[in-house]
Amino acid sequence: MANLKIGFIGAGRMGKHHAQILSEMKTSATLAAAADVDVESARQLSVEYGANAYRDYHEMLTQESLDAVFILTPPDIRLEPIQMACDRKIPVFCEKPPACQLDEAYQIADIFEAAGVINSVGFNYRWYKAVDRIRELLAGKTVACVQSTFMNSVALNPSQPKWTFIQEDSGGPLLEQAIHSLDIIRYLVGDIASLTALGGNPVLPKNELFTIQDSHAISLCFTSSAVGVHLHSWVVRETIVQFRVFGVNFDLTLDLVPPGSVRGTLNQENVIFKPKEDDPFVTQIAGFLQAIEQQNQSIIRSSYRDAVKTLEVTLAAIDSVATTEFSKK
């Protein structure tokens, strides 16, 4: 494998996470540079991995000769760095969500296609072995309904970046996290035709530092006319990431708490699939590097254009919540 020089834009939590994964993977790809407005974060990666540190990504992209760029900034910073990378024909890995607004997302998808560069959006759940397995089991079958649940305690975590809790900055739990579930639901069941959504603050009331809702419910209808529900909460101590898919002869549950599993019944036989270990963040980066080396976009499981379809659904859910909002008395 050729030595691929990677540049990070954003060196916060995901910057550190991806840097660690890159360094532990047995490839010759190296973190060559990192840019962060909080230059101390970039310097930490510089000390740990020998990358050149920048405050300004424009300067990084101008001075460095990079083979790939990772966009690891908050969700409102996408268009300009992607445009700059595409102008230089540099492949881009972009963390989810692909953008905050659809007009920007469509513009970026066009930029990628015009530039013809490899692009991948960080819907890491698609890279689980358990997801591969349930897709194999569901191939050619008619899904009647899907029941999806994502629970965790993000809103109770004091070290969570503050922008996460400001609706205008993060899009709240739906854009920041339920988008993962909606993406897997699309990946398993197909495109979503219509939805309605509700949100509330049963546990944490809103204040100026917390303008999001802590719990949500979304009901879905697919283009196939299958139906589904998704429940999402950021105030539950237990972590649950589950998808239960039903049809005439099957009831399969995909569990995506690492390492992921599939269990249930298919044609009256028990199904159990539980790999000993699996890290979709690693497989996702390996797939991205392989796609660059082979110049083969089809290796990527979540192209920017496809990720925009999941964004459409997620923003529709946020709009739906806004017209049906409940608030704690």
Ligand SMILES: NC(=O)c1ccc[n+]([C@@H]2O[C@H](COP(=O)([O-])OP(=O)(O)OC[C@H]3O[C@@H](n4cnc5c(N)ncnc54)[C@H](O)[C@@H]3O)[C@@H](O)[C@H]2O)c1
């Ligand atoms: N795939 C996943 O499972 C997953 C998990 C968590 C976060 N994310 C996504 O990753 C992205 C980053 O999240 P995070 O948790 O690392 O956030 P973070 O706040 O910890 O890090 C973001 C970094 O970007 C920097 N930054 C802001 N504006 C910048 C700019 N103009 N130029 C350069 N750097 C800039 C900030 O200083 C910060 O260090 C978000 O889009 C988030 O939704 C994905």
